[in-house]
Amino acid sequence: MEKKSTKSFLGGVLLVVAVIVGLSVDSIGAKEDNFFADVERMETVAAKIHQNYVEEVPSKELVDNAIKGMTQILDPHTSYFEAKEYEDLRTQTEGKFGGLGIIISIRDKVLTVMTPLSGTPAFRAGLQSGDQIIRIDGVSTRGYTSDKALTKLRGEPGTEVRLLIRRRGEAQDQEYLIRRDIIQIKSVPFYGVLEGGIGYLTLQQFSQEAGAEVEKAVKDLLKKNIKGLVFDLRHNPGGLLPQAIEVSEKFLPKKSLVVSTKGRVRNQNKEFYSNSGPVLPADMPLVVLVDRSSASASEIVSGAVQDWDRGIILGDTTFGKGSVQSVLQIDAVNHIKLTMAFYYTPSGRCINRAENFVRGGEDVDDEEGEEGDDEGGIPVPDKGKDKGKDKGKDRDKDAKKDRAKTDTATYRTKGAGRLVFGGGGIVPDTVVLRNIPASALRALLLKDMFFQFANIEYVRLQKRGVKITADYAPDEATVKAFYAHLDSVNFTFQSLAQAQFDEFKKRSGIVEDSTLKDNKNPYLEPPKLSAAEFGKLKAASERVDSVLAADSRQAMRQCEPEIKRLIRDALLVREFGQDHESVYRSKLANDEQLAAALRLIVDKPVYTRLLKVGAAKPAAAKGVDSKGVSDKAPDGKKPAK
Numbered sequence: 001m002e003k004k005s006t007k008s009f010l011g012g013v014l015l016v017v018a019v020i021v022g023l024s025v026d027s028i029g030a031k032e033d034n035f036f037a038d039v040e041r042m043e044t045v046a047a048k049i050h051q052n053y054v055e056e057v058p059s060k061e062l063v064d065n066a067i068k069g070m071t072q073i074l075d076p077h078t079s080y081f082e083a084k085e086y087e088d089l090r091t092q093t094e095g096k097f098g099g100l101g102i103i104i105s106i107r108d109k110v111l112t113v114m115t116p117l118s119g120t121p122a123f124r125a126g127l128q129s130g131d132q133i134i135r136i137d138g139v140s141t142r143g144y145t146s147d148k149a150l151t152k153l154r155g156e157p158g159t160e161v162r163l164l165i166r167r168r169g170e171a172q173d174q175e176y177l178i179r180r181d182i183i184q185i186k187s188v189p190f191y192g193v194l195e196g197g198i199g200y201l202t203l204q205q206f207s208q209e210a211g212a213e214v215e216k217a218v219k220d221l222l223k224k225n226i227k228g229l230v231f232d233l234r235h236n237p238g239g240l241l242p243q244a245i246e247v248s249e250k251f252l253p254k255k256s257l258v259v260s261t262k263g264r265v266r267n268q269n270k271e272f273y274s275n276s277g278p279v280l281p282a283d284m285p286l287v288v289l290v291d292r293s294s295a296s297a298s299e300i301v302s303g304a305v306q307d308w309d310r311g312i313i314l315g316d317t318t319f320g321k322g323s324v325q326s327v328l329q330i331d332a333v334n335h336i337k338l339t340m341a342f343y344y345t346p347s348g349r350c351i352n353r354a355e356n357f358v359r360g361g362e363d364v365d366d367e368e369g370e371e372g373d374d375e376g377g378i379p380v381p382d383k384g385k386d387k388g389k390d391k392g393k394d395r396d397k398d399a400k401k402d403r404a405k406t407d408t409a410t411y412r413t414k415g416a417g418r419l420v421f422g423g424g425g426i427v428p429d430t431v432v433l434r435n436i437p438a439s440a441l442r443a444l445l446l447k448d449m450f451f452q453f454a455n456i457e458y459v460r461l462q463k464r465g466v467k468i469t470a471d472y473a474p475d476e477a478t479v480k481a482f483y484a485h486l487d488s489v490n491f492t493f494q495s496l497a498q499a500q501f502d503e504f505k506k507r508s509g510i511v512e513d514s515t516l517k518d519n520k521n522p523y524l525e526p527p528k529l530s531a532a533e534f535g536k537l538k539a540a541s542e543r544v545d546s547v548l549a550a551d552s553r554q555a556m557r558q559c560e561p562e563i564k565r566l567i568r569d570a571l572l573v574r575e576f577g578q579d580h581e582s583v584y585r586s587k588l589a590n591d592e593q594l595a596a597a598l599r600l601i602v603d604k605p606v607y608t609r610l611l612k613v614g615a616a617k618p619a620a621a622k623g624v625d626s627k628g629v630s631d632k633a634p635d636g637k638k639p640a641k
């Protein structure tokens with residue numbers, strides 16, 4: 001009986017491996033590898049473990065870890081999904097689920113509503129940004145993760161969920177009974193007419209409705225007699241291939257090649273063409289905004305627009321996620337998302353960046369969320385007998401890189417024959433980098449200070465009779481209240497000098513640090529000082545602390561214009577929700593890449609010249625590129641410096 005069950009188990013292992021790895025036996029020559037002999041070897045190892053290991057190991061655990069081990073040597077976009085993980089994947093790609101329509105997160109260890117989505121059950125019930133969810137259906141949310149909360153909040157449309165909400169400014173917690181509904185995630189959260197009569201459209205994701213939403217938005221903007229269109233694909237991680245083609249159709253002539261795929265299996269070599277004529281008139285200026293977070297379907301669209309010389313690509317070089325994944329069913333509940341091919345733009349450029357095809361090395365970021373090594377990225381010395389193993393890892397990583405060589409060739413666009421470059425990702429025609437916020441501002445954002453303050457100040461403003469409108473600007477009382485809030489939560493901004501000086505104080509013994517007691521390094525002992533010497537050192541340290549603290553306060557004050565803007569944005573989100581037009585317009589008003597796009601559209605000579613003779617260059621320029629984009633605003637005036 002034992003042999004029979006083991007044989008059945010191993011047969012299952014063999015079947016799973018055959019499904020995962022042996023998808024294209026017709027394309028693998030016998031001389032290239034010994035697939036079935038290697039599978040038999042794995043079967044033997046599994047049998048030995050299953051029969052002889054000191055403790056019983058469940059067969060499911062063995063198989064699951066064997067599969068995960070196989071996927072770890074592949075690219076970061078290949079993933080094995082059990083039942084719940086596959087359902088989550090479907091939710092993300094299909095864009096529909098039964099829920100309440102709120103974005104949640106853990107803030108101060110409490111499940112918190114970040115924002116309700118307009119038109120959803122949560123929005124209609126009156127949930128607000130900053131609300132704390134204390135109980136779900138009578139069960140405390142203490143210790144909940146966001147994933148666990150989502151599982152409890154989602155369910156069949158028409159069913160009800162009971163929430164106990166704690167809201168700042170309210171004397172008692174309030175209970176809400178909300179009926180779940182199908183939540184349609186908007187692909188186009190905002191579009192409108194900006195200064196100078198130029199249309200703006202942002203695409204957030206390529207869900208099933210992306211093409212239809214883009215078409216509706218473009219048609220609505222055309223009714224308002226726009227003079228050009230800025231199509232924003234920044235921070236768009238991509239999505240469905242059919243929607244990438246459908247979105248591209250809105251800008252390209254009928255029967256234009258949009259993208260092709262090439263893989264090892266013959267049926268993965270395909271070409272995809274636009275099936276309908278463009279919605280945006282061919283003579284209307286188009287600028288597509290991209291950045292390092294634009295990936296996959298975003299790169300297909302921007303690459304097609306660039307290769308057909310239909311518009312100008314502006315921003316930063318895109319991510320370079322140009323691989324095709326197919327979800328293959330393993331059994332009744334389990335699936336695998338497997339990379340099958342690469343995407344190529346109409347001119348023949350491979351979108352995939354070589355380094356995005358490497359997985360498993362210590363230096364490689366894994367976008368699937370795999371944890372790093374225990375050393376926290378700190379190099380560790382070789383450990384004798386392990387040196388050979390480390391070299392083996394390096395060889396494995398090099399072999400993976402060899403499977404996807406960097407494309408250093410140049411290409412010509414399909415229309416004007418402009419020079420464009422390989423190497424992965426889409427290199428913009430005009431490279432405009434966003435300004436990096438000052439260190440003090442980054443510290444405030446990292447600690448979520450604006451969101452926290454908005455939830456407190458909003459109640460105060462209501463009591464003062466101040467109404468948050470699209471034209472709201474923080475007054476001096478609100479700014480002072482913000483600084484007071486920073487003091488109340490002991491927020492400190494440390495400059496690099498302060499951080500390094502704090503380390504010096506620990507090493508010198510001025511500040512007691514328990515971690516130094518366990519230090520085994522003889523070169524890190526604190527100095528041997530007399531009481532008088534130590535007193536002088538401590539007094540000098542206090543003077544340095546005072547100077548550095550004043551410097552930090554000054555750095556914070558220098559950020560005050562940005563601080564006021566971010567206070568305003570946070571309060572607008574608190575009043576309207578993050579997908580409201582007022583919130584988008586407020587953020588776009590200070591967007592340097594958008595400003596460069598608007599200037600480019602109204603400067604017709606430069607726009608036309610870029611499409612005829614411009615070449616995409618990987619070199620970055622701050623503000624606008626070296627091709628002479630006008631620094632005039634859409635109204636013809638010079639912007640204020």
